[in-house]
Amino acid sequence: MARSSTFDDSQIFAAVGSLLVRDGNVTLQAIVAETGVSIGSLYHRFGSRETLLARTWLDAVEAFQLEFLAALESGGSDAGKRAALVTPRFCRTQRERAIVLACCRQEEFTSPDLPEDLLRSISGANHRAAAAICSYADNNAYPLEACRLGLVAFPLAAVRLYLPDQPVPESIDQYVGRAFLSAIQKRHSGI
Amino acid sequence: MARSSTFDDSQIFAAVGSLLVRDGNVTLQAIVAETGVSIGSLYHRFGSRETLLARTWLDAVEAFQLEFLAALESGGSDAGKRAALVTPRFCRTQRERAIVLACCRQEEFTSPDLPEDLLRSISGANHRAAAAICSYADNNAYPLEACRLGLVAFPLAAVRLYLPDQPVPESIDQYVGRAFLSAIQKRHSGI
């Protein structure tokens, strides 16, 4: 066909992750400096900075959901707890992707001038996760709010204590597990 | 002496908060549009964009710590739990400031070209909070990690479920209280 790529998209996604950590924002110049990919090549591949960032985010989300949804939908009695623990583990096995997830707000990636198919993939991923959490809540008669906290918010908060610079220690898993249980435990009516 | 200010700093700080929510970033032009303060006036007051943002953050942190430290250092047996609950309450009573705290990373505000006194105030605030959490941990023989999670990370995670756009519901307080307890409860050696 034609010339094949010199760089992997994944190298670029990883660079975005480390720039997020180092500078808190991502300029194309910084990506060029970090990866060696030329600016022309970046535009050839992605079309715009916004698309590049959105693709980076989607890549991270999909990798995460692969594990998270598998755990949540596996059905065992501790499916929820195992799903909650996916977050700290993901931080250890796929650090750059975890950083992207921890640093970006998903609302950034709904701009209507992203390419059609990318927008579809993004909203697909969002809906898939939302639906899974929702039916987990329904099936167990937990409030949705409790599930969102226990499955997502608390685990994320825990790893953020360390994420940008330090490794996420094993000790965190205990806290995540217990925070999950605290979220889904049945309430008393008062306080 | 001389002419007095037309605008309150607090109006500007509030505008930064709403811009953070709406756009996720804050340009001076946007502040001008939002508040009506002129660009010249902004520079006269703050000297640089960076200083403006740092002052906004400091304003929010100090307001928060006023309540948080009072609760934490009040001494009662449930001082920790009350301190944890300061976060959701602060979100209700001082929304803009809470938003600033929830959206900014404090590492942004350590750049050496901020004015001397501002840097001192910022690091003072950081140390004050860190020290308070530390001695709370010591006094109760809790791991520091547990206290950071229970007092800060979990409460913040809970309100972030709503913060940018929606009000933080009262129902959150129960979850925050229980997550705090789950963090400081004594561990079993295994899992």
Add this chain to the structure above:
DNA sequence: TTCCTAATAGAATATTTATTCTAGAACTTA
């Protein structure tokens, strides 16, 4: 080997955003 296609390259350009600068307005005190 030759041609076709897509990838790479980076200078040139456009755009956005921060910052400086000069003038003028308003408050205060004498």
Add this chain to the structure above:
DNA sequence: TAAGTTCTAGAATAAATATTCTATTAGGAA
């Protein structure tokens, strides 16, 4: 009311950043 001082104003400038464009390069198929 006059002088002094600080605040406001916004056009002009500078700096950072994204985007376009024209070559050039490299792999694959004929």
